[in-house]
Amino acid sequence: MILFECVSFRYHQNSKTSFSLKEVSFELQKGEVVGVIGSNxxxxxxxxxxxxxxxxxxSGRILVDGVNISESRISDSENKTIKLRAGIIFQNPENQIxxxxxxxxxxxxxxxxxxxxxxxxxxxxxxxxxxxxxxxLKRPVHELxxxxxxxxxxxxxIVMEPSWLIFDEPTAHLDPWSRRDxxxxxxxxxxxKNIGIIVISQLPGDLDEFxxxxxxxxxxxxxxxxxxxxxxxxxxxxx
Ligand SMILES: Nc1ncnc2c1ncn2[C@@H]1O[C@H](COP(=O)(O)OP(=O)(O)OP(=O)(O)O)[C@@H](O)[C@H]1O
Ligand SMILES: [Mg+2]
Numbered sequence: 001m002i003l004f005e006c007v008s009f010r011y012h013q014n015s016k017t018s019f020s021l022k023e024v025s026f027e028l029q030k031g032e033v034v035g036v037i038g039s040n041x042x043x044x045x046x047x048x049x050x051x052x053x054x055x056x057x058x059s060g061r062i063l064v065d066g067v068n069i070s071e072s073r074i075s076d077s078e079n080k081t082i083k084l085r086a087g088i089i090f091q092n093p094e095n096q097i098x099x100x101x102x103x104x105x106x107x108x109x110x111x112x113x114x115x116x117x118x119x120x121x122x123x124x125x126x127x128x129x130x131x132x133x134x135x136x137l138k139r140p141v142h143e144l145x146x147x148x149x150x151x152x153x154x155x156x157x158i159v160m161e162p163s164w165l166i167f168d169e170p171t172a173h174l175d176p177w178s179r180r181d182x183x184x185x186x187x188x189x190x191x192x193k194n195i196g197i198i199v200i201s202q203l204p205g206d207l208d209e210f211x212x213x214x215x216x217x218x219x220x221x222x223x224x225x226x227x228x229x230x231x232x233x234x235x236x237x238x239x
Contacts, residue, residue: 002028002051002086002164002196007060007070009046020046022219023060030163030196033186035210035227037201042216044200045091048166051198052088065163087162091169091200093149102128102144102152103137109160123159130185131155132178146173154182158189165189166198171206183209 009021021043036044049055053069062070090096099105106124128134131151150173171179215223
């Protein structure tokens with residue numbers, strides 16, 4: 001379970017800047033695909049970074065599978081486990097690619113996890129085939145298209161098999177076929193591996209895919225319910 005307990009966050013702790021997230025509380029269960037929506041600057045990416053342990057709350061607590069990830073004093077090895085627990089795929093794929101070639105990039109996370117060479121080769125082959133990257137394994141990453149880069153980031157996190165997957169606008173650069181593939185894969189992973197999936201999206205077409213929706217507005221959580229209930233007459237006004 002991911003549990004946010006009255007979480008607030010501001011990027012510049014010592015200044016008087018306003019909070020990017022204000023007293024946000026919710027819980028997410030494994031096996032559900034949760035959508036996060038809201039206008040630009042409403043706090044969606046901030047909430048995602050907090051859930052993946054990249055940033056710590058200014059106040060409040062975050063528990064991921066029972067582990068309090070909001071403590072500021074946390075060891076490197078614990079940090080690694082947190083990242084493994086909740087893998088995040090960023091809004092901008094450029095920020096996430098570390099390898100020179102597609103193959104190197106896919107290997108990077110596995111090397112960190114000290115996976116053996118033979119197991120690594122098998123995992124890279126299977127994930128690259130699943131995401132249409134097999135033919136591109138030797139290709140320098142700077143030669144990939146935007147959509148291919150996004151697929152590489154998605155594959156690079158999934159290959160590490162985290163218990164939670166957080167996608168920040170993953171389908172923005174994808175063509176409609178890749179987008180359909182993405183959703184098929186997400187549903188498969190969610191049910192077969194019983195992982196929890198959070199997808200930030202601004203695309204109305206994605207709304208039907210979610211089991212539940214969280215809506216952020218000005219750093220506050222203003223809606224948290226079944227996605228079907230989101231079709232409300234006042235829905236524009238709460239964004
Ligand atoms: N690195 C940062 N430093 C300072 N302020 C930031 C930083 N990142 C985001 N913010 C601020 O925090 C607030 C929430 O930003 P966030 O990126 O979480 O919004 P978002 O809902 O993901 O928006 P978008 O739809 O544009 O991706 C905004 O007011 C933004 O200006
Ligand atoms: Mg964002």
